[in-house]
Amino acid sequence: MATTAVTAAKMPPDTAVPDAANVVREVRKQEVRRNILLSTPALIVIFCAAAGPLLIMLVYSFLSAGPYGGIEWKFSIDGWFNVFVQRDIFDDTLSIADAHVSILWRSVKLSLLTTFTCFIFGFPTAYFIATRPPERRNLWLFLVTIPFWTNLLIRTFAIMELIRNQGVINTVLTSFGLIEEPIQMLFTDFAVMIGMTYVYLPLMVLPIYASMEKLDFRLVEAAYDLYATRFKVLKRIIVPLVKPGLIAGSILVFIPSLGAYVTPRILGGGKHMMLGNLIGLQFGQGRNWPLGSALSLTLLMLVMLALLFYVRSAGKSTGGSHG
């Protein structure tokens, strides 16, 4: 099949047999049909076990909650309503759902802080790797990726061991007499942020490195020739040129932080929940499936918003470098 396509395409138009174009079109049609057929099984599985259930969840978010979990097949917007507003059980007055709003706010705040700390550590690291001799770079990159491929639960557990009241940090500080009582670090927002920074840091380094690798250091040299200071070079040459990597890295850290479940559950405990834990709770003890569905979709919308921002700014920054 492929042979016919190639010979037919290479024939100059004037010597071509009249239906050569038809043959090409026919072959192409068959190839496309074959390719779609090849992709179908994967698409079916993903539709059944990843994309499809989201649609069911959308329906569930508009139903009423069953008394013992699950749902009742009755239309209701309470699920969505309860995301932000709560009804007082005694006098039916409405008020802002403080608990939900503060969890939502904490999720966004901690995700932004995590992204920022990852940037503080990740940017110099990516720069460091990109300025090593080419044959060494892969090894350094490999060192960044190893922790990433080890179990997230174990890495979170390691952080927990470190900052526990009887953990390594507190033990060391107490034994040196620097503090008398152990510092409460576990089960705080700080712990969650440290944990997320630790587990998502490689996601920041890798895309920045990918941009940095292509950086033309002759531009930096030219800037120095023109009496730029080191900081000016960083600000005016390096950062603008690696901006696509910076944005990609920030998005790659921000999105999983926003949806984090394991890290806040272990390091934040019950009082420092994030959105992911609040969602999980609705399907466990909370037993409010419509609210859980609505919260999930809220999270999904936040993620989509971040992605949209990424697509727009990525398009802008590549456009800028050509202009």
Added chain:
Amino acid sequence: MVDISNPNQSRMPRRPFSVKTQTGFTEMAIICFFLLYAPLIPLVVYSFNAGDSLAFWEGFSLRWYVAAWNNEMVKDVTIRSIYLASVASVIATTLATMAALGTTRIKPYKGQTAIYAMINQPLMVPEIVTAVALLIMFAWIKAATDYHGMAYLIIAHTAFCIPFAYLPIRARLEGMDLTLETAAADLYATPWLTFRRVTLPLVWPGILAGGILAFVISLDDVVITQLVKSAGQNTLPTYMLGQLRRVITPEVHAISSVLLAVSVAIVTAIFFLNRRIK
């Protein structure tokens, strides 16, 4: 730029000016590498602790490894984890290979971007969202069919492993020389023979990398497993998550250290595999 008023500076010449240096960056990078690995050290060290306590070191011992090895529960969940990861990664890699063949090598066709987006969809959605969506759907099916087996976990794991297997295979296919397939066809190889003898050997490293990646991802999964599993279907990670809420003994450290070692071994294997191919 030598300042004569400062005798120290004239005696010790500055390092040659390098355009690639930025003040403090190297130090930051070294701190960063240290911070990436340092937290894992106490974890491994305490797994060898002879005592029960996690606060004091009471000498070297393998007793917690022995304890973990003899723990029937641990054995049970480990076997389930490996079984699940093996089945899910084999199915996912097979489907991903087919999909990768179906989305490369010919001029992009209408709908190809949509297929690509759909395959990568599990990467875009937070795991907890997929997890509760699956919980809802499977609760339905469970009520309707009264089937509570492993199939739920297998299909869930297969779905989120597909993009991880797909990406390396696709990358490999895109770098492939298409003329080799054409040459095979010119020499009267049937499409199947061309695939078996030309395409498959060339894509094999990608398939292997994709498969291993899918295996690791499935083995590590906590969130989706936690919400989808029926009673008595703990995997190693969900079992450990449960243990973290109790009083922790160094047994958990021992299990973590073994898992850590396995992950590092697998990733190192991929690294050297890739290097040899290049």
